[in-house]
Amino acid sequence: MHEPKPAAxxxxxxxxxxxxxIDGTGAAPVRDPVVVLQGRRIRQVGTRRSIRIPARxxxxxxxxxxLMPGMxxxxxxxxxxxxxxxxxxxxxxxxxxxxxxxxxxxFHAQNCFDMGFTTLxxxxxxxxxxxxxxxxxxxxxxxxxxxxxxxxxxxxxxxTMTGSHLDLIQPRAMYRWGFNTADGxxxxxxxxxxxxxxxxxxxxxxxxxxGGTDKEEPDIRNLTQEELDALVDEAHALHxxxxxxxxxxxxxxxxxxxxxxxxEHMVFSDDETLEMIVEANIPMTPTLSHRTxxxxxxxxxxxxxxxxxxxxKYLQPFCxxxxxxxxxxxxxIAMGTDMGFxxxxxxxxxxxxxxxxxxxxxxxxxxxxxxNAAQALKRDHELGTIAAGKLADVIAVDGDPLRNIxxxxxxxxIQLVMKEGRVHADRRxxxxxxxxxxxxxxxxxxxxx
Numbered sequence: 312m313h314e315p316k317p318a319a320x321x322x323x324x325x326x327x328x329x330x331x332x333i334d335g336t337g338a339a340p341v342r343d344p345v346v347v348l349q350g351r352r353i354r355q356v357g358t359r360r361s362i363r364i365p366a367r368x369x370x371x372x373x374x375x376x377x378l379m380p381g382m383x384x385x386x387x388x389x390x391x392x393x394x395x396x397x398x399x400x401x402x403x404x405x406x407x408x409x410x411x412x413x414x415x416x417x418f419h420a421q422n423c424f425d426m427g428f429t430t431l432x433x434x435x436x437x438x439x440x441x442x443x444x445x446x447x448x449x450x451x452x453x454x455x456x457x458x459x460x461x462x463x464x465x466x467x468x469x470x471t472m473t474g475s476h477l478d479l480i481q482p483r484a485m486y487r488w489g490f491n492t493a494d495g496x497x498x499x500x501x502x503x504x505x506x507x508x509x510x511x512x513x514x515x516x517x518x519x520x521x522g523g524t525d526k527e528e529p530d531i532r533n534l535t536q537e538e539l540d541a542l543v544d545e546a547h548a549l550h551x552x553x554x555x556x557x558x559x560x561x562x563x564x565x566x567x568x569x570x571x572x573x574x575e576h577m578v579f580s581d582d583e584t585l586e587m588i589v590e591a592n593i594p595m596t597p598t599l600s601h602r603t604x605x606x607x608x609x610x611x612x613x614x615x616x617x618x619x620x621x622x623x624k625y626l627q628p629f630c631x632x633x634x635x636x637x638x639x640x641x642x643x644i645a646m647g648t649d650m651g652f653x654x655x656x657x658x659x660x661x662x663x664x665x666x667x668x669x670x671x672x673x674x675x676x677x678x679x680x681x682x683n684a685a686q687a688l689k690r691d692h693e694l695g696t697i698a699a700g701k702l703a704d705v706i707a708v709d710g711d712p713l714r715n716i717x718x719x720x721x722x723x724x725i726q727l728v729m730k731e732g733r734v735h736a737d738r739r740x741x742x743x744x745x746x747x748x749x750x751x752x753x754x755x756x757x758x759x760x
Contacts, residue, residue, distance in 0.1 A: 353703050382659070382681065400613055426659065471516050560579060576630075725738065
């Protein structure tokens, strides 16, 4: 397939100025950049020396800031009953109908958007009333229609066997309503087609067990190779993607053989399997925020069973070791947090700090959330870098992320958030525009009502 050419843009030229530019290609920062905007796209990128700004032109001056491409989180669960809006997720999943949870999914996505994450790949959620595919697709469609503000949403749908890791996110004894899991290649194809008909962009499945559920070990096989092959084939037949949850080397190899588009988590590893992933050129999302001591503490405060907390702590060093080996060996890494229960929605950039602490160069960390993420989505022809012809997803940061990656974690530092040429958040001096105006703690906790 050939990449589509950018549509011609109309309208007046606008000029975005700043102190520095990290363009998302890995090149050295550019001083005194000027980005020329027209409509939804970038018309030209240069410097104050190379681009003359007409006297009466509209100028957006991000004085003293560093421009970057809008960041992306490729593994998030905005419809999770998380600690931002619920005190106890186990109680909340039975108290809240899908219609209200849909509104919270939008709210969670908007908090990420406010922090400079212009694209989210939401890898699905389920509950007592079934898989929340329709609800999440509606959030995406409402944003795309301009009814509400929010990030670009890429929606994944749980498509797994009965008793899979994703099925066991819900209590084992919970009554299951409807056709939400399937078994055997053709029944799984039927579930995939059902999810694709609902409008999902990604088939999300599991090849192994996981770490955040009760009484289920990571090395439990979640699909046969024949079943996984069928799911990936079904996604590709409809020009969609397949993301495969993989904790073990056996699961990684199954995903490679099936032709998965991305591998999620990669907790356990060996050099031979990592070399196979490099050879297959399949991106991996590490999701390390989900494994930190901070995440474990939040989970404890919000009702997670001790069994799960102990398992999370046990898995932590394996996750970190695999990340370091994968980076050293050249695995394509695209940023993903697995944010849901924890940590708070909007704190996505903490994932990048973890990467840097584990030895990744700050520029390479930024690339995981920009160029690499766009490549993993197969949308690098229009996203991920600040270049002529690309969609104008740009943020302005008060600080230098290459010297202090933590500067991306404070809301006051994210001075400007632009998606497709439109400014959605503007915190430059004299401005006070946010996507979410409520401060953390201002809203009611749902299961305290």
